Amino acid sequence: MTSAESPDPEPTRGGLRGRLRGLAVDTRPLAIPAFRRTFLGQGTAIIGTMVTEVAAPVQIYDISGSSFAVGLTGLVGLVPMVVFGLYGGAVADAVDRRTLYLSSSLLTWAVTLALLTQSLLGVRSVALILSLVAVQAAGFAVSSSTRGAVVPALVPVELVPAANSLNYTAFTAGAVIGPLVAGLLLGFDHGFSYAYAADAVLFTAALYSTFRLPSLRPTVSAGRPGLRSVLDGLRFIGGNPVLLMSFLVDIVAMVLAMPRALFPQAAATRFHGGVGLLYSAIALGSVLAGLSSGWIGRVRRQGVVLTVAVLGWAAAISLAGFAHVYWLAIVLLACAGAADLVSAVCRQTILQTYVPDNMRGRLQGVFTVVVAGGPRLGDLRAGAMAAATTLTIAWSGSAILCVVLVLIAAVAVRPFWRYDTAATLTAAQVADAVPAPTRPEDRVETGLGA
Structure with missing residues (x-):
């Protein structure tokens, strides 16, 4: 190859740097x-x-x-x-x-x-x-x-x-x-x-x-907060398949695939120690995923990504339940944590961009309940299943069921699968989402338009 035919290395390195910057967390x-x-x-x-x-x-x-x-x-x-x-x-x-x-x-x-x-x-x-x-x-x-x-x-x-x-x-x-x-x-x-x-x-x-x-x-x-306004928020969720699915897949993922309550038994009977790292592996995976989360902001099909992330969470949890090698279980739990961060960001983004401003507080309240209650119900489910069956069934069996249920839901609720963040945001929603700051120091030039 002649020098005239040789590729310019600088654009290649620049392109690589650009791709790496695109993966890094968006600050x-x-x-x-x-x-x-x-x-x-x-x-x-x-x-x-x-x-x-x-x-x-x-x-x-x-x-x-x-x-x-x-x-x-x-x-x-x-x-x-x-x-x-x-x-x-x-x-x-x-x-x-x-x-x-x-x-x-x-x-x-x-x-x-x-x-x-x-x-x-x-x-x-x-x-x-x-x-x-x-x-x-x-x-x-x-x-x-x-x-x-x-x-x-x-x-x-x-x-x-x-x-x-x-x-x-x-x-x-x-x-x-x-x-x-x-x-x-x-x-x-x-x-x-x-x-x-x-x-x-x-x-x-x-x-x-x-x-x-x-x-x-x-x-x-x-208006005046009370039971009626809470019920209005719940009815709003029930009448919007995209929102309803974003909550349901999270509940299914946490109740059926959260293995936290099984870690002490796994550490004692299968791995003979190491319970601390079992508890921290999911969070470590989430941190690593967060540091390379720049691509999430460019995703339009949030429903697709959320579904795939939940499937990835459940699949990694299931495989970890079958693992009898300690380090392999840790790696798989970290992979599950990475998928969980992606699903969490997508859920929150759907909630904050799909919902009008005057409903955001109530739906964030439901979100708080789901996030807090789902893992606790998962602990109860895991403990009861482990007592009635085996560690592997309680850990991996229900995670496999989670995969099946999420796949069925994705096929059944087509609006969620087709949900496009950019197409759904109307001008009114954008105006609601970005009210003018009330103090000069809270303003910033973003270069992203009005």
Whole structure:
């Protein structure tokens, strides 16, 4: 080949660099001050939240010596999560979301301070800790419902998928780092006090970022919040196949394919140790996927990608259940975590772009309930199946059933499979999703058009 025929290496390298940049996490939303502060604040706070998620059950076991008492933390947290997730979403559609977000965050922080106080005073009351866990779950449910409704008001609609990718990556990173920090702190004398104090300090970052938000009133008020407005939100979901499917596939994926409750048995009887890495493998996979999530923002067929991601989650979980080699199970669980991040970003993006602004709070409330309740029901299902059958059937058998059900649903509900994000967004929805910022520092030139 002559020099004239030789390919130019520079464009090749440039093209490769371009493709790699396209895969890397899309950080453009961080150019928007309000979103950047919220991202950094919540990303810092979630580490402390996960520290308390570990410390409270460990303290309960330290006081009672009862695994049943520890198990009650899930129950006392689930009920207020459901009730206040739904009601908080209705309130978020009727009031200034910044005010509601700040109020619920302050409640969550106050509970952390109460947990710290009871530890410092040596109260040693399981009932008190469970009560505080329930109140904290209520505050978290309201703030989560509101936070999801806030994102489309902070970034242009074109950047909503990228913003969700960043948020989920930060959350899963916190889910990995927080328990490690908790394990370190709990190893010291007065470790419970150190753990709660760490949460209280880290959570101030979220309070600051929330305080700095602009006013975020819904474009159209939903009226007085109550049972009727909650039911209106549920009816809206039932009347829209795309939304209904996005919720149903997540419930099926979590209930039938979440193996978390089986990890202790698998570590004890199959792998003879290594339970900690089993618990963190899914989150690690999600973090790695988040770092290479730049392509998600360019996806138009969100329904197709969501379906494939859920199928990938269930398939990887099923294969991990058959694995008798420890490292292979870890790799497969990490692959499942990567698929879960993709499905989570797609679900949230569909919810935030498909739904009108005056319904976002209520539907984010339902989303919070599904995200919180699905894995807990999955734990119950897995434990009951393992007790009645075998570890492999409880782990892999139900995951295979998940694959079958999701495939049937995708074929049966064609609007979901054909859903096109770009085609569905009307001019009115775009206007709802991106209200004008109320302060100059919250404006940003995106280069993406009006």
